[in-house]
Amino acid sequence: MVVRLMVLLLIMAGTNLHAQEYFEKQYAGVWQRNLSYSKAVAEAMPEVNYDFRPAEGAMSFQEQWLHVADNISMLTSRITGDRKNFYRKDDATGFNKADVLAILDQANAHVLDLIRNASGSLLNEEIEFGGVSMTKENIFYLLRDHQAHHRAQCLVYLRMKGVSAPGYVGW
Template sequence: MFMKDQMLATLENAKEYTLAVAAAMPDEHYAFKVTDEVFTFNELLHHIGYGIYWWEENYIRQKETEWTPPAVTTGKKATVRYLTDAFRSLKKSVEALPENDKAIHGFYATIDHITHHRGQATTYLRYKGITPPAYVF
């Protein structure tokens, strides 16, 4: 399997699992936060989406961009659409990469950021008594 094929498979897995975590939380609990010092579930998922765009721009496309998140999406439907669009954009950038490009490191840093925050999101689900979707490797 070529590096790009492996990256696209990793991205598809990350997308599917992240969207499954997003789908598991009922819309009425998207405003839930574990403690006052952290994101709501909605804000956390929006942060994942914006992080995908930001890491993609800076470390895959190699275009220096400041961290300026847009207004947070409101509600499950809008947030899931934002995440889906972010993953679609990242996939297009990965598909356009030449093999052995230095942006490969940026791709894996992006995946690591997604994983970090998605793990937090699964904890939010557990706080609400929801079993997170099974992780598929």
């Protein structure tokens, strides 16, 4: 019985170590590919269609990307304790495509910097988010998931406007 318990504990410790090792060695590359794909999708839409929204009440193409930047601001503050704003919301109505791309680049670069500098102790810190207890590492996965969700909506917008979508990059 004691031997089984020891084996189980070793397996569990190894699994946690493997997950942390994955984050430290590979997640920066995963995020880099994520942000490159998002940028390609954002660049594909002609500027004249940045205000396109498929239905009343839906976010425009531009608003989708600004929402991604806002989410990065909010979620990274759960990691760092400091909320970094990437633009002034009052200025958003005057943004052009280049402005939105620059904001998206800045927000995604901020996440990449946090990933590259995250310590194991920071990643393992427990926080409460949305009524759920999780580690700060999980926030990095939420950032990617949220961006993928809105990028997918933007891909649909491209198709609706007859714009060829960039090929999928997901590895």
